[in-house]
Amino acid sequence: MTTTDLNSIRPTPILLDCDPGHDDAIALVMAHRSKAIDLLGVTVTCGNAEPEKTVSNTLRILEFIGAQDVPVAAGCVRPLARPLVLGTADGPSGLEGSPYLPQATKTVEPMHAVDFIAKTLREQTEPLRIVATGPLCNLGLFVLKYPELLSKIKDITWMGGVFWRKSEYITPTEFNAFCDPEALKIVLDSGVPITMVGLDVTMKVLVEEPQYREFEKIDTELGRVVLDWLKFYEKLHRNSMGVGGALHDPLALALIIDPTLVKTRPAHIGVDLTGTYTFGATVADYWNERGLPPNAQVCEEVDSDRFFDLLYSLLRD
Numbered sequence: 001m002t003t004t005d006l007n008s009i010r011p012t013p014i015l016l017d018c019d020p021g022h023d024d025a026i027a028l029v030m031a032h033r034s035k036a037i038d039l040l041g042v043t044v045t046c047g048n049a050e051p052e053k054t055v056s057n058t059l060r061i062l063e064f065i066g067a068q069d070v071p072v073a074a075g076c077v078r079p080l081a082r083p084l085v086l087g088t089a090d091g092p093s094g095l096e097g098s099p100y101l102p103q104a105t106k107t108v109e110p111m112h113a114v115d116f117i118a119k120t121l122r123e124q125t126e127p128l129r130i131v132a133t134g135p136l137c138n139l140g141l142f143v144l145k146y147p148e149l150l151s152k153i154k155d156i157t158w159m160g161g162v163f164w165r166k167s168e169y170i171t172p173t174e175f176n177a178f179c180d181p182e183a184l185k186i187v188l189d190s191g192v193p194i195t196m197v198g199l200d201v202t203m204k205v206l207v208e209e210p211q212y213r214e215f216e217k218i219d220t221e222l223g224r225v226v227l228d229w230l231k232f233y234e235k236l237h238r239n240s241m242g243v244g245g246a247l248h249d250p251l252a253l254a255l256i257i258d259p260t261l262v263k264t265r266p267a268h269i270g271v272d273l274t275g276t277y278t279f280g281a282t283v284a285d286y287w288n289e290r291g292l293p294p295n296a297q298v299c300e301e302v303d304s305d306r307f308f309d310l311l312y313s314l315l316r317d
Contacts, residue, residue, distance in 0.1 A: 011038040012129060012256055015120060017075075017113070019047030019134030020057040020095055022233035023249040026226060026311075027133055028058070030250055032067045033314045036257045040128070041071040041120055043113035046084050047134040047179055049095075051077045054134075057095040059104030065222065068106045075113030076137035079180035097232030100225070114142045118149055127154035131256060133249035135176050136160070140183025143190045153192045159252035160184065161198035161269070161282035163298060174199050177271065178280030185271045194296045196269065197255065198282070201262055201302040202248040207234065211244070211308060218315050226315060247311070254307055261310075263301040266294035 016031055016039060018024040031039045042062070044055045055074045062070055078084045095101075109116050117138070121128055130153060132139055139156065142149075160176035177184050188194065207215070207230050215227045234245040254261055267284040275281065284298055 011036060013038040013040050013124065014129045014131055014256055015041050015043060015117060016253070017043045017045065017117075017130060017132040017134065017138050018058065018249070019045050019049070019054045020061060021048035021054070021134070021249065022095060022097075022229045023245075023247055024048070024133050025057070025061050025095060025229060026247065027131075027249040027253040028061050028067075029065055029222070029226065030253050030257075030311065030314050031131075032062075032065050032070070033317065034257050039067070039070050041073065041109075041116060043073045043075050043116060043138050045075045045113070045134050045137045046077055046079075047086075047137075047176065049086060050084070051075070053095075055108060056104070059106055059108070060101040061095075063102050063104045063106065064225070071109050071116070072106070073109040073111060073113040073116035076141060079135060079137055079183065080140055080186075081182040082180075085179055095229075097228050113138045114145055117142050118146045121149050121152040124152065127152050129154045129256060130156045131253055132156055132158045132160075133176075133252055134159075135179035136183040136187050137180045140180065140186040143186050143192075150190055150192055155193040155195065156187065157195045157197060157252050157255055158187075159197045159202065159248050161196045161298070162200065163198060163282065163284050164200050172278060173280040174282070177282050181271045181273050181280045184282075185273065188269055188271065188295050191295075195255065195264060195299065196282070196296050197248075197252040197262070197299050199246075199248070201299040202246050202251050203243075204302050205247045205251050205304045205307050207244040207247065214308070214312055215315075218312065220315075223315050247307075250311060251302065251307060254310055258306070258310060261303050261307050262299040264297040264299050267296060267298050268292040268294050269296045269298070
């Protein structure tokens with residue numbers, strides 16, 4: 001599918017649930033700039049930083065990219081059943097390396113993110129797609145509070161989980177799953193179709209020297225900001241795993257624009273809520289040993305070159 005083909009498609013309305021975060025920030029940029037997406041709103045949760053920081057980061061990013069008209073709703077301040085454990089890749093503010101971002105003039109919606117999701121779903125004539133790039137605190141709470149609206153969700157594309165590859169957190173867990181595994185289980189058990197964009201594919205979209213050379217060619221204010229984000233974001237990956245920054249959240253967002261970037265496999269996914277060494281692990285039953293129907297599509301392969309071509313084009317346009 002070419003960029004021209006993508007631009008001719010009727011925009012897909014989505015809600016983006018996130019916890020910015022450098023890679024969340026790039027996903028926000030992509031959602032706003034893609035002609036294939038109609039960003040109806042952004043809901044924010046805790047995760048990469050405390051909620052007041054992730055909300056502030058979201059507002060500043062939207063201000064910078066000229067998306068002040070996109071509603072933002074603040075959500076859960078902690079996981080549903082346990083204390084908040086913060087991510088470590090993005091620094092104390094959750095978005096280090098961004099001193100030049102403006103202070104936001106817009107404010108958040110006067111309602112909790114869960115109620116904003118419900119309001120938005122009720123206003124739609126067709127089921128709505130949701131992209132989630134952080135812990136699933138908001139969506140887990142939504143399932144509990146508004147079960148009558150689940151049919152209004154077409155599907156959820158979630159960046160999370162790991163099945164075969166080394167984790168960026170504690171193998172075999174992935175941070176978004178580890179942060180709020182109870183919320184993840186609630187969403188997986190909800191019956192809403194979910195695509196899991198986990199580390200099996202996101203650790204294959206790495207920003208290494210060839211990618212840096214392409215980003216450096218994008219000589220615009222936005223291109224320079226994204227490059228600075230990537231340079232800071234790389235530090236943890238390079239120091240702990242010896243690789244460049246993985247664009248976890250941008251890949252999840254990219255699947256709304258072009259789902260052919262990945263190949264998926266259905267499975268029933270369980271979540272370990274009690275394990276001493278595997279707490280928060282996502283466990284795929286590919287062979288139906290548990291006798292339960294699939295509750296997710298698991299991404300297993302990705303065309304990383306086409307993903308980066310899409311990202312470069314969105315930043316250049």
